Amino acid sequence: MLPNEVLEKINGNFNQSIVVYVSSSTSNTPPDRCAVFGLRWFGPRNEMYMCGHGTLAAAEAIFCRLDVTENITTLQFETLSGTLTAHRIGDQISLELPAGTTVSASTEEKAVLEGIFACxxxxxxxxxxxIGYGGPGFSNYLLVEVNEAEKLSEWWPNVDHFAELAPCMQILVVTSAAQAKGIAYETRMFAPTISVREDHICGATHCLNAPYWAAKVQDIHVDEGYTDGKLQHAKAVSVCSSDIWVSYFAVKNRVQIRGNVKHVAVGMLELTDVVV
Structure with a gap:
């Protein structure tokens, strides 16, 4: 793997919220019908500890290049957040991620945060x-649910104000109940303090969204009960909107995300000037 500063420069040239780097694995004995790879995620300024949509894209790229005679059905990625597992389900990629929790903000904290949103x-x-702060593994996340009347898809915020959440709260996850039939909730993600003004589709945010909305559904429909792993159809409502299907498995404390991935380009990088 190239040095970190080179990986960051590559991302800077691509000007993307996340660039994913895949490497050969150190594992000598991969499970049956499984291939193992190393995986790292880099934002514009630093290395990230989790990126769901980037991992989905990496899995699709690998599946498309595997020799079909190998009969590989599962990919395991060794990451800074542990081992992540990806499967192909029809024309979608399924990925398991760790589930997160949130802790409610205090009355005083909520007042400050409401002022930031108003500005x-x-x-x-x-x-x-x-408003809830992310728990273990997600301590740099802030989850905010707004009323669906706010019309999250029509927001044009001055994202610079969200930088006031720094230094601890780097990733802002905003969610609301969806008005469209068949969609459980909408979501957007902003992270200006790490040079990601908006991530148009963020898989990792569903590590918080899925448990949060599962709990809300269970509270609302308490007589019906709640099925572990029930599928949630979520929608990222940024300018580049996308659909994602999410399940929360409370027993395993895992989140499964599923989505479609589309190839848009294949190319080669000449890194001589960057590496030297």
């Missing part, structure tokens, strides 16, 4: 239902 959206107030 970002240039309006007197934003109808916020919940």
């Amino acid at each position: 970002a959206l240039a309006k007197p107030a934003v109808n916020i239902r919940y």
Whole structure:
């Protein structure tokens, strides 16, 4: 693997929220019908500890290049967040990630955060239902649920105001109940303090979204009970909107995300000037 500064320069040239690097694995005995790879994620300024949509894309790229005679059905990625497992299900890629938790903000903290949102959206107030700090493994995340009347897809925030969440809260996950039939919730993600003004489709945010919305559904439909692993159809409602299917498995404390991946380009990088 190339030095970190080179990996960061490559990302800078691509000007993407995340660039994923795949490498050969140190594992000598991969499981049956499974291939193992190393995986790292780099944002514009630093290495990331989790990226769901980038991992889905990497899995699709690998599956498309595997020799079909190898009969590989599973990929394992060795990452800074542990081993992540990807499967192909029809024309989709399924990926298992660790589930996260949130802790409610205090009344005083909520008042400060509501002021930041009001400034970002240039309006007197934003109808916020919940603000929670990410738990272990997601301590740099902030989850905010807004009322669906806020029309999350129509937001044009001044993202610079979200930088006031720094230094601890680097990744802001905003979610709301969906108004469209058949979709459980909508979501957007902003992270200006790490040079990601908006990540148009962020798989890792569902490590928090899936348990959060599963708990809400269980509370609302308490008489019906809740099925572990129930599928949630979520929608990222940024300018480049995308659909993602999510399941929360409370017993295993894991989240499964599923999505479609489309190839748009294949090329070769000449790194002589960068590496020297």
